[in-house]
Amino acid sequence: MLNWCSLNSPEGGLIISVRGLNEYSPDESSLKITLLRAVGYLSRKDLSSRVGAAGPLIPTPDAQCKGWNSFEYSLIPFRGNLLDHLRNAQDFSAPLIGVTMPKxxxxxxxxxxxxxxxxxxxxxxxxxxxxxxxxxxxxxxxxxxxxxxxxxxxxxxxxxxxxxxxxxxxxxxxxxxxxxxxxxxxxxxxxxxxxxxxxxxxxxxxxxx
The missing domain is CATH 2.60.40.2220 (Immunoglobulin-like)
Known part of the structure; x- marks a missing residue:
């Protein structure tokens, strides 16, 4: 996703709008949202998503992202057509910013x-x-x-x-x-x-x- 993802039916659904990582994984009735992407090594060869290594194995201890983290998401339940509600998702993920015009x-x-x-x-x-x-x-x-x-x-x-x-x-x-x-x-x-x-x-x- 770029700004939002959704689970929906002809009757309605749920939109999730993000200000952060744009990674999610859907299945039949749920959405999994990545809150934090942290790794201990680059180019591990024992991953289920890839056969073999992509290069030399490099430790990355500072990429563990340990400590306090905050996340901003908006959950938008809706009825009816998904397309009629995307403006609400955009208003959260990319809000308008007011500026003062110089005199x-x-x-x-x-x-x-x-x-x-x-x-x-x-x-x-x-x-x-x-x-x-x-x-x-x-x-x-x-x-x-x-x-x-x-x-x-x-x-x-x-x-x-x-x-x-x-x-x-x-x-x-x-x-x-x-x-x-x-x-x-x-x-x-x-x-x-x-x-x-x-x-x-x-x-x-x-x-x-």
Whole structure:
């Protein structure tokens, strides 16, 4: 697993989201999660998972990881479709981090509205991968989304900031097609498991009254 693993049926199941080792072992009705990976030797030749040694036998006493250890996991029981609940797993394993914008980066005094979302996706099957400045042109910002399902998904992206224009780009951050849309909403169509990259030019916060 990368961020989560799950045992599920058509009625529901359990998601385990991790902030640590990504190793697990499933069987018919249970999941085994590796909390700590510790070894006394490298390249032992008596392992059940490998025939013979992989190189010289090297003692690694400091790799025993003795002492106190802490682990962070989230158990998410759910009903219904697994794909409708993966955003909860992502929120735990890769939470958003808030930062303070330096005052000198704002060209004018801005009064933020009392309540506003930065981005809102109407479909739970579309997840956020990244939001960052473009690598080559720093006046552009890159938003990358992906479809976690095996079905095509049509959704609306609600945008809580101002921008001059938005384009669909490839993964190399090369704009391909200008997106038409107003009132802070963009309609997006995703193929199964597709990654969609949007590039916004000159974004600024929305002002409140």
């Amino acid at each position: 000198e980066t704002i060209s004018k005094e801005v009064f933020l509205p009392p309540k506003e979302g930065f981005l809102e996706l109407k479909s739970n099957k579309i997840l956020l991968s990244s939001l960052k400045q473009a690598e080559r042109n720093r006046s552009w910002y890159v938003l990358r989304l992906y479809n976690v399902s095996e079905e095509s998904v049509e959704t609306i992206l609600r945008i809580g900031f101002q921008y001059k224009e938005v384009w669909i780009s490839n993964l190399n951050e090369e704009p391909l097609k200008k997106v038409e849309g107003g009132n802070g909403e963009v309609k997006l169509d995703f193929k199964p498991y597709e990654i969609v990259t949007l590039m916004f030019r000159d974004i600024t916060p929305k002002s409140g009254s």
